[in-house]
Amino acid sequence: MSFAWTIVAFVVVLAICWRFLGAYMVTVFNGRSTWLSFVERPLYRLLKVDPESEQSWQRYAVSVTMFTGVALLFGYGIFRLQGHLPFNPQHFGAVREDTAWNTVVSFVTNTNWQAYSGETTMSYLSQMGVLALQNFLSAAVGIAVAVALIRGFARRGSKTIGNFWVDFVRSNLYVLLPIAFVAAIVFIGQGALETLSGPAHVHNALTGVDQTLPRGPIASQEVIKQLGTNGGGFFNANGAGPFENPSGLTNFLSIILILCIPVALTYTFGKMVFSVRQGVAILAVMTVLFGGWLTMATVAEHQGNPAVAAAGVTEQPTGNMExxxxxxxxxxSALYNITSTQTSTGSVDSAADSYTAIGGGAMLTGMMLGEVSPGGVGTGLYGILLFAVITVFIGGLMVGRTPEYLGKKIQAREVKLAALGVLVMPITVLVLTAIAVSVHAGRVGPLNAGPHGFSEILYAYTSQTNNNGSGFGGLSANTPFYNITGTIGLLLGRFGMIIPVLALAGSLAAKQVVPASLGTFRTDKPMFAVLLLGIVLIVGALTFFPAVSLGPIVEQFSGGRLF
Incomplete structure (x- = not known):
């Protein structure tokens, strides 16, 4: 299939997902989808949860925090004890303390940053019982928080925003599990591995060499890593390896799985706030941003590799294939990697470190927008809604009246919460990057000198703080310094945003709807979409342009050499 036809199929399939998966999630979170109630009800009894009892935003936030704490302790224990636990045919010992802590925080925060090679570090139990399991659970937390914020906009004079445990269970049971089950069968049919039989030992009769091929329960983890915008791979090669991503069909399906829920949630948002046009306005901004960054990367990678040209290879008809x-x-490959970095997924089917300066810069700067184009499952929607609140505030200043969004007055408290949620990521990234380039333990990490080495450090902290998890490559990140500082970015990037979002949901839910008037700024019109787009770009440029200038931009103007 040509790339043009790939894009056509890509748009058509996502349009179908937007309409029908989006509508399905409305029924799920409004409690009208009950076809798995025979499983759902026992789960509530097991959790000792009354599904009819709703929570204030404070109790909702406490539930999220409590669940995260338990998940962290459980996962860390598995990693440290895996040498004494079953399903370990490779006989791997305990994961090092700083690596174990960084990894469990990474997967619990839906980041899935991996500073190690999975096939040589994690047992089958660790892969299934922590990594794959958290791919479901952390994704469900993101969806639940997004739904809570939607209720904040939709409700009037309410002290509650739903029940976290109900939203969490329904996200897993009705959305993630059914889609992942079907997609895993497709991946297995295409050749992705799914076995507990241990590594395969092969003797090459031609060379006389014995080779050990790692295997494991791969297809099931591969699917949910994409669907839940998680990204952690069973193998270090991630989606570039045939055991995880065996064919062109699985490559295309991976891209669809990554985008389907973030895109569909905009329809869910529109239906739940009683105006699909509001969701379309949000989707339009996401689409323009995604299309712009995809074009940037595709054009850059089509130009060929400057380092290869400098070596005397003047003809590169297929572009930069390094x-x-x-x-x-x-x-x-550019479509896959841009999709991954424009969401919070982080899986890759090609080496980001080998992209051109502008191609790699597209992946880096796409994350710097703040998970809004379209962002991860749940995180993308509530991320861009924070920007929407700031946008209507600025629009209100322009016309000299109190701003409103979806009939709710946006006052000082709401603006402060939105600004906090938007700014916690860039502040964290810039501070951690500054520390890393200022101390010896940070400077010895990059394997490349100059602007490319700086980009490797900047990319690592941007990826972790944005809950993305992709690696630029060329950075020795599995050290105590990068594991500890990276964990700070992981936690602040996740909960420094979730807590303000839930507080915003609670504040909005308590407000009454203000009737629209002639002076009301319509937020379902192109003007609002253009202003929202501008705010996202301006905030991203103001916070990150100086740092990007020291990395990809300098590298490009110095000839774009990669090595």
């Missing part, structure tokens, strides 16, 4: 799979090609 670090890419020949079975996918440069355009499809």
């Amino acid at each position: 670090g890419k799979e020949t079975r996918f090609g440069a355009p499809s």
Whole structure:
């Protein structure tokens, strides 16, 4: 299939997901979908939860925090004890303390940053019981928080925003599990591995060499890592390896799985606030941002690799193929990696470190927008809604009246909460990057000197704080310094945003709806979408342009050499 037809199929399939998956999630979170109630009800009894009892935003936030704390302790225990636990045919010992802590925080925060090689570090139990399990659970937390914020906009004079445990269970049971089950069967049919039989030992009769091929329960983890915008791979090669991503169909399906829920949630948002046009306005901004960054990366990778040209290879008709799979090609690889970094997924089917300066810069700066184009499951929607609150506030200043969004007056408390949620990521990234380039333990991490080495450090903290998890490559990140500082970014990037979002939901839910008037700024019109787009770009530029200038931009103007 040509790249043009790939894009056509991509748009058509996502349009179907937007309409029908979005509508389905409305029924799920409004409690009208009950086809799995025979499983759902026993789960509430097990959790000792009354599904009819709703929570204030404070209790909702406490529930999220309590669940996270238990998940962290459980996962850390598995990693440290895996040498004494079953399902360990490779006989791996305990994961090092700082690596174990960084990894469990990474997966619990839906980041899935991996500073290690999974096939040589984690037992089957660790892969299934912590990594794959958290791919479901952390994704469900993101969806639940997004739904709570939607209720904040939709409700009037309410002291509650739903029940976290109900939203969490229904996200897993009705959305993530059914889609992942079907998609895993497709992946297995295409050749992705799914076994507990241990590594395969192969003797090459031609060379006389014995080889050990790692195997494991891969297909099931591969699917949910994409669907839940998680990204952690069973293998270090991630989606570039044939055991995880065996064919062009699975490559295309991976991209669809990554985007389907973030895109569909905009329809869910529109229906739950009683105006689909509001969801369309949000989707339009996401689409323009995604399309712009995809174009940037695709054009850059089509130009060829400057380092290869400098070595005397003047003809590169297929573009920059350094670090890419020949079975996918440069355009499809750019589509996959941009999709992954524009969401909070982080899985890759090609080496980001081998992209051109502008191609790699597209992946880096896409994350710097703040998970809004379209962002991860749940995180993308509540991220762009924070920007929407700031946008209507600025629009109100322009016309000299109290701003309103979806009939709710946006006052000082709401603006402060939105600003806090938006700014916690860039502040954290810039501070951690500054520390890393200022101390010896940070400076010895990059394997490349100059602007490319700086980009490797900046990319690592941007990826972790944005709950993305992709690695630029070329950075020795599995050290106590990067594991500890990275964990700070992981936690602040996740909960420094979730807590303000839930507080905002509670504040909005308590407000009454103000009737629209002639002076009301319509937020379902193109003018609002353009202003929202501008705010996202301006905030991103003001916070990150100086740092980006020291990395990809300097590298590009210095000839774009990668090595």
